[in-house]
Amino acid sequence: MLAVAGCSNAEQPAAPLLFDVSGRIEDSGIREASGMARSQRESGLLWIINDNGAKAQVHAIDHSGARLGEFNLRKASNTDWEDLASFRLDDTPYLMVADIGDNDAKRDRRTLYFVEEPSPEKKGKSKLDWQVDYVYPDGPRDAESAAVDIDGQTALILSKRDIPPRLYEVPLRTESDDEVTATLLGTVNSLHRPSRQDVEFAPKTKDWYWQPVGMDISEDNLAAVILTYREVYLYQRQAGQDWLDALNSRPARISLGNFKNAESIAFGNAQREVFVTGENKNSRLLRIDLSGVTAK
Numbered sequence: 001m002l003a004v005a006g007c008s009n010a011e012q013p014a015a016p017l018l019f020d021v022s023g024r025i026e027d028s029g030i031r032e033a034s035g036m037a038r039s040q041r042e043s044g045l046l047w048i049i050n051d052n053g054a055k056a057q058v059h060a061i062d063h064s065g066a067r068l069g070e071f072n073l074r075k076a077s078n079t080d081w082e083d084l085a086s087f088r089l090d091d092t093p094y095l096m097v098a099d100i101g102d103n104d105a106k107r108d109r110r111t112l113y114f115v116e117e118p119s120p121e122k123k124g125k126s127k128l129d130w131q132v133d134y135v136y137p138d139g140p141r142d143a144e145s146a147a148v149d150i151d152g153q154t155a156l157i158l159s160k161r162d163i164p165p166r167l168y169e170v171p172l173r174t175e176s177d178d179e180v181t182a183t184l185l186g187t188v189n190s191l192h193r194p195s196r197q198d199v200e201f202a203p204k205t206k207d208w209y210w211q212p213v214g215m216d217i218s219e220d221n222l223a224a225v226i227l228t229y230r231e232v233y234l235y236q237r238q239a240g241q242d243w244l245d246a247l248n249s250r251p252a253r254i255s256l257g258n259f260k261n262a263e264s265i266a267f268g269n270a271q272r273e274v275f276v277t278g279e280n281k282n283s284r285l286l287r288i289d290l291s292g293v294t295a296k
Contacts, residue, residue, distance in 0.1 A: 031050060033283060045060055045061075071124065073125070074125045080099060098112055104142075133177075144212065155171075156215070185244045190250065259286065
């Protein structure tokens, strides 16, 4: 069962809403699905990446979880790949692989890799088109959530362990290969904030339910979703509104119930269709219809 409710400082009862289990991820090579993105080329196709320690490889599945193919990303390394986004630039479809994970907050720099989206049937390797290396202005941060604001031609990065999370901006392209400094846009205060007791006991219970682990922006650039370990947050952006303001507006909050280890989220082909999966091997692939859900 899926539950949805408005989000505020006071908890509100959630109204029941059904979601679909589209299938399971059948590709045994996808063991820790840390990021997911819709295809800009083919309807019904999702791209998925694995977490750190895996190959620099991007996998293709359909909406039932069936394997469609994969490609290796040349001249890229998987230090800690944590999210994936797709977008069109000058009418060319691209994928952005976000190597932004840093559990111990020790990495000097992070890298965003950009590659023109290939056909899923293509075998072998795909050439890296460009990369953007960046540092944070306020010291190392762990992050698992990245999305592309195509109107602003920037990547948005949401930190994981800060309470509240911090939102950063990185340009999609730079004039040189020099690393850039991300811009701190502000904090996202609309996500559920844990109690002091929640934070204190999390290392014992292994339950960091409030932490954001994925993010995506719809193709029309007017809606965004943020995934935590337990919930999906849906935001609507008004005309002329920047994304920091939009992500601090009151979202619709959607419970994932007993779904374990949620890790990846992506809009589907429909503007208000969302897919969620976890980092387990052969994880379920959830399809959530948000067409009747309104962020307020």
